[in-house]
Amino acid sequence: MDLSSINWLLLIAALMVGATPILLAAIGELVVERSGVLNLGVEGMMITGAICGFAVAVKTGSPALGFLGGALGGAVLSLVFGLLTQVFLSNQVATGLALTLFGLGLSALMGQSYVGIRPPATPKLDLGPLSDIPVLGPILFRHDPMIYISILIVALVWAVLFRTRAGLILRATGESAEAAHALGYRVIRIRLLAIACGGALAGLGGAYLSLVRVPQWTEGMTAGAGWIALALVVFASWRPWRVLIGAYLFGGLTVLQLNLQAAGMKMPVEYLSMSPYIITILVLVLISSGRGRISTSAPAALGRTFHAST
Amino acid sequence: MTTLFTADGLTKAYPGVVANDDVSFSVGPGEIHALLGENGAGKSTLVKTIFGLVKPDRGAMTLHGAPFAPADPSAARRAGVAMVFQHFSLFDALSVAENVGLGMENPPPLGRLARRITEVSREYGLPLDPSRRVGDLSAGERQRVEIVRCLLQDPKLLIMDEPTSVLTPQEVEILFRTLNQLSDEGTAILYISHKLDEIRTLCERATILRRGAVVATCRPSEASSAELAELMVGSALSRPERPAETPGGTILEVTGLTLPPASAFGTRLQDVSFTVGAGEILGIGGVAGNGQDELLAALSGEMPSAEGAIRLEGADIGRTGPRERRALGLLTGPEERLGHAAAPDMSLTENATLTGWQREELTRNGLIRWGRARDFAERIIAEFDVRTPGPDAAARALSGGNLQKFVIGREILQRPRVLVVNQPTWGVDAAAAAAIRQALLDLAREGSAVVVVSQDLDEILEVAGRFAALNGGRLSEPVPADGLTMERIGLMLGGAHDMEAAHAGAPHA
Numbered sequence: 084m085d086l087s088s089i090n091w092l093l094l095i096a097a098l099m100v101g102a103t104p105i106l107l108a109a110i111g112e113l114v115v116e117r118s119g120v121l122n123l124g125v126e127g128m129m130i131t132g133a134i135c136g137f138a139v140a141v142k143t144g145s146p147a148l149g150f151l152g153g154a155l156g157g158a159v160l161s162l163v164f165g166l167l168t169q170v171f172l173s174n175q176v177a178t179g180l181a182l183t184l185f186g187l188g189l190s191a192l193m194g195q196s197y198v199g200i201r202p203p204a205t206p207k208l209d210l211g212p213l214s215d216i217p218v219l220g221p222i223l224f225r226h227d228p229m230i231y232i233s234i235l236i237v238a239l240v241w242a243v244l245f246r247t248r249a250g251l252i253l254r255a256t257g258e259s260a261e262a263a264h265a266l267g268y269r270v271i272r273i274r275l276l277a278i279a280c281g282g283a284l285a286g287l288g289g290a291y292l293s294l295v296r297v298p299q300w301t302e303g304m305t306a307g308a309g310w311i312a313l314a315l316v317v318f319a320s321w322r323p324w325r326v327l328i329g330a331y332l333f334g335g336l337t338v339l340q341l342n343l344q345a346a347g348m349k350m351p352v353e354y355l356s357m358s359p360y361i362i363t364i365l366v367l368v369l370i371s372s373g374r375g376r377i378s379t380s381a382p383a384a385l386g387r388t389f390h391a392s393t
Numbered sequence: 394m395t396t397l398f399t400a401d402g403l404t405k406a407y408p409g410v411v412a413n414d415d416v417s418f419s420v421g422p423g424e425i426h427a428l429l430g431e432n433g434a435g436k437s438t439l440v441k442t443i444f445g446l447v448k449p450d451r452g453a454m455t456l457h458g459a460p461f462a463p464a465d466p467s468a469a470r471r472a473g474v475a476m477v478f479q480h481f482s483l484f485d486a487l488s489v490a491e492n493v494g495l496g497m498e499n500p501p502p503l504g505r506l507a508r509r510i511t512e513v514s515r516e517y518g519l520p521l522d523p524s525r526r527v528g529d530l531s532a533g534e535r536q537r538v539e540i541v542r543c544l545l546q547d548p549k550l551l552i553m554d555e556p557t558s559v560l561t562p563q564e565v566e567i568l569f570r571t572l573n574q575l576s577d578e579g580t581a582i583l584y585i586s587h588k589l590d591e592i593r594t595l596c597e598r599a600t601i602l603r604r605g606a607v608v609a610t611c612r613p614s615e616a617s618s619a620e621l622a623e624l625m626v627g628s629a630l631s632r633p634e635r636p637a638e639t640p641g642g643t644i645l646e647v648t649g650l651t652l653p654p655a656s657a658f659g660t661r662l663q664d665v666s667f668t669v670g671a672g673e674i675l676g677i678g679g680v681a682g683n684g685q686d687e688l689l690a691a692l693s694g695e696m697p698s699a700e701g702a703i704r705l706e707g708a709d710i711g712r713t714g715p716r717e718r719r720a721l722g723l724l725t726g727p728e729e730r731l732g733h734a735a736a737p738d739m740s741l742t743e744n745a746t747l748t749g750w751q752r753e754e755l756t757r758n759g760l761i762r763w764g765r766a767r768d769f770a771e772r773i774i775a776e777f778d779v780r781t782p783g784p785d786a787a788a789r790a791l792s793g794g795n796l797q798k799f800v801i802g803r804e805i806l807q808r809p810r811v812l813v814v815n816q817p818t819w820g821v822d823a824a825a826a827a828a829i830r831q832a833l834l835d836l837a838r839e840g841s842a843v844v845v846v847s848q849d850l851d852e853i854l855e856v857a858g859r860f861a862a863l864n865g866g867r868l869s870e871p872v873p874a875d876g877l878t879m880e881r882i883g884l885m886l887g888g889a890h891d892m893e894a895a896h897a898g899a900p901h902a
Contacts, residue, residue, distance in 0.1 A: 248494070248500070251487075251491055251494065251495060252495065254484075254486075254487065255484045255487060255491075255495050258484035258485060258486050258487065259482070259483075259484055259485075261482070262481070262482035262483060262484060263482075263484075263495075265446065265466070265478060265482040266466060266482055266495055266496050267445070267446075267465045267466030267467045267470075268495075380486075382486075383484075383485060383486060
């Protein structure tokens with residue numbers, strides 16, 4: 084195996100691109116879970132966002148409108164979940180799983196006429212002299228705008244959750260829906276907004292996948308990214324900045340695996356593809372064993388159906 | 394007398410039950426007014442109506458002489474009505490300041506809010522650290538958070554729903570001083586309770602509710618507790634009689650029991666030791682969250698303990714599970730009726746089978762003998778006067794008192810050597826509570842050992858021969874219950890934590 088054949092600068096730059104879809108989906112799911120709702124349909128919302136974004140971009144020729152379309156597609160699908168779980172009080176886990184399967188099927192149907200087309204290219208952001216800085220330039224300053232937007236979104240989510248009253252109310256709803264209701268907050272409305280926000284971000288992540296990362300449409304192209312995003316939220320113990328770190332770590336593993344493959348590593352690459360999931364399972368075991376602070380960081384009302392009794 | 398608040402003909406019906414039936418009463422400014430009634434008398438529905446959580450079917454309210462019909466709690470808060478809930482509406486993972494801010498209409502920024510909390514809590518003798526996590530606070534401290542949250546909004550009418558059920562006697566005294574101070578400043582207080590002595594010392598007037606309707610309005614200080622109780626229940630109550638105990642040999646022996654907390658906000662049991670003899674009832678008192686759940690789990694076998702820590706008639710059962718312990722005769726009745734003591738959606742027959750199958754031989758070769766199981770359930774229903782259509786009814790369909798009679802009766806009929814119950818009469822009406830206490834006394838008279846864990850000190854004094862206090866996971870030395878005063882018990886329960894000092898300097902102390 085020839086490690087010198089790997090261009091480490093390009094690898095780190097590729098890592099950011101590889102991590103962005105998971106990052107967007109995970110930060111969205113974090114908002115949802117902080118409000119006390121467990122939406123397991125991230126994969127379905129991502130793939131729906133991927134095809135919606137792709138279709139809009141191809142039809143209009145504008146990647147920006149494409150991203151918007153992707154976010155909208157994800158949000159609409161997530162509201163199906165919201166309607167079922169919040170208004171009709173269906174089980175969140177079962178509904179979330181159904182949403183994933185539904186999203187995969189729906190996107191395959193919608194995408195039939197888009198297979199094999201190239202989308203309009205998303206231009207790189209021109210940062211002038213910054214891009215020419217040695218080492219840092221290629222790593223940090225030669226990307227498309229979505230990479231920077233995704234980091235801004237993480238910052239925004241953090242600020243809203245922990246620095247504003249709206250975020251406080253959202254977190255309180257996730258801690259105890261009953262108590263929030265008793266204080267006069269509209270639990271169902273808050274949760275529906277959180278779900279829609281999570282859906283939009285998952286859709287945005289999906290659109291990034293089909294418009295920038297790959298970039299083309301193939302059936303089932305998310306290939307488990309939604310599940311990694313779900314695991315990532317737990318892994319990051321429901322904290323926005325940790326989601327960023329975690330996404331880049333997991334994204335890094337995916338990119339590294341491709342490069343190692345190219346460099347002719349003898350070990351089957353499947354081991355590396357498995358690694359994010361194995362790490363996730365280990366983390367989940369650590370959490371449910373109840374040791375340390377991580378087990379107490381989950382929103383207390385996560386996944387519990389709320390029904391106002393009065 | 395001027396009036397601050399009036400309710401006129403409030404009526405609210407739920408399917409199958411009229412929670413409030415034509416309720417009218419009035420509260421004057423600065424008055425401490427009691428709403429007295431049994432569980433299910435409609436007190437909670439009434440105050441929820443005032444706080445805008447429930448809309449009445451009929452009737453009207455006025456505040457300051459103007460019509461008052463809050464659409465939601467925030468409208469009620471804007472009008473100057475504040476409420477301290479019985480089950481705290483607090484968020485464990487958030488800080489005191491964040492919790493307070495969530496209950497306010499227009500909270501100031503966190504920093505300024507924290508300073509206001511410190512000021513107000515000092516002024517009223519309820520010290521609080523605004524930056525602490527609520528999950529780490531004691532029950533008394535949590536209540537202070539609720540009260541301070543209300544005080545910061547400068548309420549004209551403060552509703553307190555059963556505020557003393559989680560407090561030690563000393564904490565109750567401090568709370569009363571705070572309430573009197575508020576009343577002197579002109580804040581009216583609507584005080585809900587079923588504890589008659591409290592109401593007689595604190596309240597100027599009382600409105601008594603029975604089955605949703607007002608049955609009397611009186612001056613509690615001029616009535617005896619017995620008179621009030623009769624108005625509340627509708628008939629004179631017979632107190633269970635406690636015979637002189639002659640404990641036989643030791644049946645249950647616990648030595649040096651130490652256990653880690655059951656949950657993130659639980660309490661570690663530290664070196665708990667006690668013995669219970671045949672025919673004896675040991676009462677274990679304490680404010681919730683001081684290790685009751687852990688103690689129950691250790692005794693029932695849900696959490697294994699160290700070898701030799703628990704002995705039943707000399708045999709070491711420290712490491713055996715609930716099933717083996719049941720077979721040996723150690724039965725338990727946990728606190729939570731729905732979900733722990735009984736499976737809510739299963740029928741009474743099925744619930745009877747779940748704990749009774751071993752001792753009542755309700756199974757053979759792994760198959761359930763439904764006929765015997767049904768007979769067992771019917772026997773419980775008949776002997777413990779459980780009001781239900783029959784053994785096929787789902788546990789969920791029973792009222793709290795009836796289900797409690799059923800789950801306690803289920804264990805008693807299995808002729809336990811030791812019966813451990815936690816909060817046996819929590820949320821149960823007075824008649825059912827008296828029946829349950831009598832059943833426990835009868836069980837002890839027949840030679841079983843009984844451990845009653847309860848927050849209700851009156852209950853413990855009524856049934857227990859000896860009393861021990863559980864405080865911060867440690868159990869005090871059991872002492873004879875006869876001649877114990879509330880004050881002594883309060884001190885055993887850890888007194889008032891750090892509240893005493895704060896009031897010493899206050900002008901109203």
